[in-house]
Amino acid sequence: MGDNLVNFYAGQPPLNRLSFIRPSVDKINALLNAESTRFIAFKDLKPLVQENELGKLVFLDRKAVESRIGDGYMGSGGDSKEAVRTMETYRKPSDNALVFLGIDDRTSARENIETEIQSSEKQVDLANPPGTAFFAVDAGRGAEGEWEISGTQWGDPRSSASSMSGWEAGLFAQARALIDWNTRNRFCPMCGSQTYSLWAGWKRGCITGLEPIPGKEPCPSLEGLHNFAYPRTDPVIIMGILNSAGDKILLGRQAKWPKGMYSCLAGFVEPGESFEDAVRREVMEEAGIEVGPVRYSSSQPWPYPANLMVGCFGRAKDGQRIRFDLDNELEDAQWFDRPTIRSLVSSPTGSKYSEAEIKRLGKLANSGSNHKDDQETANALAPSERKTGEGDAEGDKRGLTRVPPDTAIAGKLIRLWADGGVDLVSRL
Ligand SMILES: [Zn+2]
Numbered sequence: 509m510g511d512n513l514v515n516f517y518a519g520q521p522p523l524n525r526l527s528f529i530r531p532s533v534d535k536i537n538a539l540l541n542a543e544s545t546r547f548i549a550f551k552d553l554k555p556l557v558q559e560n561e562l563g564k565l566v567f568l569d570r571k572a573v574e575s576r577i578g579d580g581y582m583g584s585g586g587d588s589k590e591a592v593r594t595m596e597t598y599r600k601p602s603d604n605a606l607v608f609l610g611i612d613d614r615t616s617a618r619e620n621i622e623t624e625i626q627s628s629e630k631q632v633d634l635a636n637p638p639g640t641a642f643f644a645v646d647a648g649r650g651a652e653g654e655w656e657i658s659g660t661q662w663g664d665p666r667s668s669a670s671s672m673s674g675w676e677a678g679l680f681a682q683a684r685a686l687i688d689w690n691t692r693n694r695f696c697p698m699c700g701s702q703t704y705s706l707w708a709g710w711k712r713g714c715i716t717g718l719e720p721i722p723g724k725e726p727c728p729s730l731e732g733l734h735n736f737a738y739p740r741t742d743p744v745i746i747m748g749i750l751n752s753a754g755d756k757i758l759l760g761r762q763a764k765w766p767k768g769m770y771s772c773l774a775g776f777v778e779p780g781e782s783f784e785d786a787v788r789r790e791v792m793e794e795a796g797i798e799v800g801p802v803r804y805s806s807s808q809p810w811p812y813p814a815n816l817m818v819g820c821f822g823r824a825k826d827g828q829r830i831r832f833d834l835d836n837e838l839e840d841a842q843w844f845d846r847p848t849i850r851s852l853v854s855s856p857t858g859s860k861y862s863e864a865e866i867k868r869l870g871k872l873a874n875s876g877s878n879h880k881d882d883q884e885t886a887n888a889l890a891p892s893e894r895k896t897g898e899g900d901a902e903g904d905k906r907g908l909t910r911v912p913p914d915t916a917i918a919g920k921l922i923r924l925w926a927d928g929g930v931d932l933v934s935r936l
Pocket of ligand 1: 696697698701715727728729
């Protein structure tokens with residue numbers, strides 16, 4: 509059982525995605541063209557934000573995005589099985605990405621509750637909830653994406669997100685992951701042909717389904733289920749490892765991290781592993797520590813580009829020696845006691861990082877390093893509270909002075925344990 513925490517990027521509350529209407533071209537186009545509908549835009553995966561207000565998304569109306577919408581979404585124009593499968597709410601391969609995100613039904617949800625209390629006869633129409641519809645639109649990359657809108661700018665994704673409200677951060681996370689996925693998967697992994705967008709941005713199909721190549725066998729992707737046809741979410745486990753008494757936590761650091769920063773150990777879940785397996789494997793590989801019971805705490809969407817951070821706690825056996833020579837990922841790892849961590853998280857500087865440090869961690873996460881663990885552990889630091897001043901370029905050394913902020917799930921796990929409000933050990 510989890511801790512029911514709501515993490516940054518998770519929506520707070522999320523949009524009503526109405527995923528079941530994505531294949532309906534009439535319903536989607538009605539929302540696309542509604543006066544109240546709003547659009548958030550990206551260029552080179554950077555969000556359109558207000559000038560001098562990095563953390564405020566710009567919500568464009570239908571008229572403002574006319575030049576990027578083109579023909580909108582097209583439909584099958586027929587009821588044959590083939591037409592329905594290959595032409596449900598689609599866009600041409602040359603069209604820029606346009607994604608239906610969902611409806612903000614918060615107001616109506618509250619009204620619905622009141623209505624329900626007043627009259628049991630009035631029911632909520634879950635198929636057509638009222639509210640503002642949101643779409644994400646891609647301006648494009650580089651020169652082709654040039655799009656001047658006065659009073660706005662294209663914001664650095666991590667810096668912008670770090671200043672957003674929780675609700676806007678959720679919208680941003682969903683939109684950025686989908687725009688990224690659509691622009692990254694323009695060719696069929698099975699046959700190399702172009703792909704095109706289906707289901708209002710939530711599916712991609714091989715163009716040979718629309719335009720068969722004479723004399724060639726149909727592309728294998730046209731039959732059966734294929735995970736590349738749908739947006740991916742890749743799980744990463746982030747773990748708070750405790751000693752048997754639960755009064756110490758294992759934190760580590762990489763040499764490239766900002767000075768004095770320690771965080772939870774972390775790693776990708778590999779195929780054929782459960783979360784629990786991945787926690788035990790990663791802690792053994794990174795620190796040589798054997799972990800017994802593991803339990804799930806909470807999770808966090810992470811749109812760089814499409815991860816799901818899965819926060820877990822685990823209990824280690826006492827008396828083990830920490831070692832780094834198995835995978836050589838960490839520069840240091842230590843057991844820290846609760847008073848040490850508690851004083852750090854209550855200190856105004858205990859989770860402050862300069863903009864330069866955030867960017868450096870972002871680069872580390874996106875560097876394409878061939879050591880994949882470099883990427884995922886850099887991910888353990890989320891958009892953070894910033895302070896002015898340059899970061900320390902030359903790493904530190906082994907003195908704990910900072911942990912991630914609570915906008916990162918690692919920071920949340922550390923605080924949950926440090927606050928001691930939950931008896932974590934007896935639940936492990
Ligand atoms: Zn194909």
